[in-house]
Amino acid sequence: MQAKITAIGTYAPEQVIDNHYFENLIETSDEWIQSRTGIKTRHFARLNEFTSDLSEKAALNLARDYNKDLSDVDFILLATVSHDHVMPSVAAVLQHRLGIAQAGALDISAACAGFGYGVSLAKGMIESGMHRKVLVIGAEVLSKVTDFSDRTSCILFGDGAGAVLVEAAEKGNVGACIVGAEGNGGQDLYMSSQSTMINGELIKASGKIYQNGRKVFKWAVNRMTEQAKVLLDKNNLTIDDIDWFVPHSANMRIIEALCKGIGIPVEKALESISVYGNTSSASIPLALYEGIKAGKVKKGDKVMLLGFGGGLSYAGTVVEWGV
Numbered sequence: 138m139q140a141k142i143t144a145i146g147t148y149a150p151e152q153v154i155d156n157h158y159f160e161n162l163i164e165t166s167d168e169w170i171q172s173r174t175g176i177k178t179r180h181f182a183r184l185n186e187f188t189s190d191l192s193e194k195a196a197l198n199l200a201r202d203y204n205k206d207l208s209d210v211d212f213i214l215l216a217t218v219s220h221d222h223v224m225p226s227v228a229a230v231l232q233h234r235l236g237i238a239q240a241g242a243l244d245i246s247a248a249c250a251g252f253g254y255g256v257s258l259a260k261g262m263i264e265s266g267m268h269r270k271v272l273v274i275g276a277e278v279l280s281k282v283t284d285f286s287d288r289t290s291c292i293l294f295g296d297g298a299g300a301v302l303v304e305a306a307e308k309g310n311v312g313a314c315i316v317g318a319e320g321n322g323g324q325d326l327y328m329s330s331q332s333t334m335i336n337g338e339l340i341k342a343s344g345k346i347y348q349n350g351r352k353v354f355k356w357a358v359n360r361m362t363e364q365a366k367v368l369l370d371k372n373n374l375t376i377d378d379i380d381w382f383v384p385h386s387a388n389m390r391i392i393e394a395l396c397k398g399i400g401i402p403v404e405k406a407l408e409s410i411s412v413y414g415n416t417s418s419a420s421i422p423l424a425l426y427e428g429i430k431a432g433k434v435k436k437g438d439k440v441m442l443l444g445f446g447g448g449l450s451y452a453g454t455v456v457e458w459g460v
Contacts, residue, residue, distance in 0.1 A: 138269070139309025140260040142456055144302040146199025147426045148191050149180040149295075149413060156292070163288045170292050175389020179295030179414030181280040187221045189230040191298035192276040195422075196235060199300045210302075211268045212241040214258055216251025216275040216418035218328060218447065219282050220244065227276070240272075248326070249385045249446025250316075251275055251418035252299070253453050256442070257314035259303040260454070269305040274298060275418035282328055284345035293388070294346065295414030299422020312455035313371040315364055322356060322449040325349040353449075357391050361445050362398030364453065368441065372455045376400050379455070380438035381428060385445050386410035386420035395443075407433070407440075417446065434458050 155178050156167035170176055182191065192215060200207050215228035228242035247254045252275035259271035276298035285291045303311065324335040330344040341347055361384070369376060382401050384392055386409045396403040409416065409423035416423060421442050428434040436459035443453035 138263060138266070138305035138307065140263040140303050140311040141306035141309045142256070142301050142311060143304050144199045144203035144205045145300065145422060145426050145429065146195050146197070146202055147297065147299045147423050148194035148198055149297040149423070150182040150186060150191065152181045152183065153178050154181050154295070159292050162285055163291065165288065165292060173390065174293060175408075175410050176292065176414050177411050180297060182278045182296045186278070188217050188219050188276045188278050189221050189227050189234070191278065191296065192227060192231050192274050192300070193234050195274060195276065195298035195300040196231070196272060199302060203302070205302055207235055207272065208237060210237050210240050210270045210272045212262060212271045214243055214245055214255040214271060214273045216245040216247060216255045217277055218246060218248050218251070218417060219278045231274070247418070247450045247452065248448055249387060249417045249420065250444040250448065250450040250452040252421045253442055253444035253451070254316055256301070256303065256311060256454055257316050257452055260311045260314060263303060263305045271303045272300060273303055274300040275422055277417045277419050279346065279415070279417060282345055284343065284347070289350050290346060290348045293415045295416050297413050297416040297419040297423050299419050299426060301422060308460070310457040310460050312457070314452065314454040315368050315371065316452045317364070318448045318450040319360070320448065322352070325352045326447040326449065354388070354391060356449060357387065357445050358394040358398060361395055361443060361451065364451055365395070365399040365441070365443055368443065368453050368455065374439070374455065378439055379405070379441045381405055381407055381434055381440045382443070383407045383421050383424050383428070383440055384443045386413070386424055387415050387446065436460060
């Protein structure tokens, strides 16, 4: 059997935050934020709204929109860095809420590459014969772990969730995958409450996101330009075969640079950064869902997904949508 993505769903909190919100916190402006990031708005969860809540609503949205029964899901893979708790896992909390006691449940901590890791793992689990129906979710409430005194990063992050259902089928639509990590860059993008070191560098034990923006930007553009080509080669495709490119929505300037580097028109890039901000593991399913809803992504389109971020980590695949 092969792995097939058969449904997608998303959810974003009701509270919409525009760029003017930050003018009362730091020295910035709507024009400055838009020109450097492409972000116009983002969504923030309520005080009593957590990653498990967003995940549940995204899964229910998937079930409703695609008329899918989740009662026989046999595994949940949930990518996040903004867990409700250290334990139990968000996936286990969700498993209980959805009433699917037979399902295995596992959180993936690969930051912005987490959703790509989840799809890759689901493909392996299904094609090995171990599982037949895997729910993969990327969900974040980054507003709860953002350092709002950090002018360079606090403007970036938002909250949201996206889910896909990966099922066993005679004809799959999930192509060859890439997964990787470069732990030597871990000190450039982290979140920790431990007074310890990463690669010999003392880190801030604030429990908030820290990012060396310049280093991460350069790494993302250079390394992901290379890895996009590796992904195409593994799928025996050229960039001209790709109908839609869905990179992690970290920053619109990164997306533009990536498109230039791999040779695809920026008009073929689907993004969620402009209205959702950087939602880490949720950004790719949010962008893909918006592309489908807008009528851009059609049955048979080849869609290249490429996530990258904290770890430093990356993961991607090519999906032939709707077949």
